[in-house]
Amino acid sequence: MDLPHKDSSELHLVVATPEELLQQQHDNSGEWKGALSLEAYLRREKFLLQQQLTKDGGLTPWMLVYQPQKGPRQVLCGCESIKKKALIARNGQVEETIVHGVASVFCPPKYRGRGYAGRMMHDVAKRLKTWQVDEGQISGFSILYSDIGKDIYAARGWQPFPSLHVTLPAKATAPSSSIRKLETTDLTELCRKDEQLLRKRLQSHKLSGRTAVALLPDFRTLQWHNAREDFVARELYSNNVRVMEGGRGATVTLEDGHQASCYWTRVWTNPQEEAPNTLQILRLIIEGEGGDEYDFGPATDEGVAKMKNQPLVNAVSVLFAAAQNAAHAAGMDEVQIWNPTSITLAAVKLLCTNAAVVTREKESITSLQWYGEGSWQDIDWICNEKYAWC
Incomplete structure (x- = not known):
């Protein structure tokens, strides 16, 4: 059958049926099942659709379909969007907005090279601007994490933002007496406190008139x-x-009586590939005065030198040592922390003096499409950490 041009009026962006979504998951399993079998991967995707974040329309499966005047529609490629919440801060005012995280972009090999994925992403970008928001409103922005470099999605409006990380080796160490392991039951309250802190810091953080x-x-x-x-x-x-004996994360009490905490997730890769199994630090949370002065910006040599002997840095290094322990217990190869600040990097260097910040050029490129007033170039993406990944 002859296939249409990518600009054909017979191509349409639609929400997939359950049957179309299942077929797409079959097709993309080679890309994203990781260490799972096909059968287990399909069960995982069904299981994840039942989570609070994604159920009841929280996840939307999109498809670009060829719909001729006669005959059934044919799926050419697909992706998903997950409805999320975000904060936007301007001139000391913080507002909450709906945003969408785009994931699972996939085009079967037989349809590649025809521009279908590009057409789909162009249409998705426009649709998400007003998707699942109140009438007359727009979404704040959308995000995605590119595994095909920076240029292709930038051409469709998702501009690359800093995509840096630093790693520590998995390592068994004597646990510090100051550490308390975080379990699932601890996380609801931790997230609540974290949201309060983030709103407060965004309100007071000085960004030279820029939008955060x-x-x-x-x-x-x-x-x-x-x-x-x-x-x-x-x-x-x-x-x-x-x-899983390392728990969900760790917390440590600071000298002022406040706490620093981090939580993580373990990621097992496809054994057929050379990629390491990694314990990912999803989020670092710092309370207290040191936390209120927390520099959201990327790590610098000057910033690391300034923080080097601060008690806060020592406390954060204890958290990262607990992460190394948890990674070792799970058979992981390393611990990874995204977009380190000077505090983060100073703490890492206490545990591994030759640790260096890596700039990702091909995989997990954090990308943002801005729907509000002004340019994306005037936006600072704060707390661009692994927890936001989808």
Whole structure:
């Protein structure tokens, strides 16, 4: 059958039927099933659709279809969007907005090279501007994490933002007496406090008149990561409790009586590939005066030198050492922290003096399409950490 040109009026962006979504998951499983079998991958995707973040329309499966005047429609490519909450700060005013995270972009090999995925993403970008918001309103922005470099999605409006990380080796160390392991029951309250802190800091943070945005690190988002991790752990390790013995994260009490905390997720990669199994730090949370002065900007040599001997840095390094322990217990190769600040990097260097910040050029490129007034170039993406990934 002859296929239409990418600009054909017979191509339409639609919400997939359950049957079309299942077929798309079959097709894209080679890309994203990781260490899972096909059957387990399909069960995981069904399981994740039942989570608070994604159920009841929280996740929308999009398809670009060829719909001739006669005959059934034919799916050419697809993606998903997840409805999220975010904060936008301008001139000391903070507002909450609906945003969408785009994921699972996939075009079967037989349809590649025809521009269909590009057409779909162009149409998705326009649709998401007003998708699932009140009448007369627009979404604040949309995000995606590109695994095909920076240029292709930028051409469709998703501009690349800083995509940096630093790693520590998985390592068994003597646990600090100041550390308390975080379990699932601790996370609801931690997320609530984190949201309060983030709103306060966005309101007072000085950004030279620029607009700051941050994905909300709410419990629904964290629960989705936990569910994804738990499913894979059960499939791969059954009842091996050692794999998860490091808990969900760790917290430590600071000198002023406040706390610093981080939570993480374990990511197992496809054994056929060379990519390391990684414990990802999803979010670092710092309370107290040191936290109120927290520099949201990327790490600099000057900033690291300034923070080097601060008690706060020592406390954060204890958290990262706990993460190394948890990674070792789970058979991980490393711990990874996205977009480190000077505090983060100073803490990492206490544990690994030769640790260096890596700039990602091809994978997990954090990208944002701005729908509001002004230009994306006037936007600072605050707390651009792994928790926002989808």
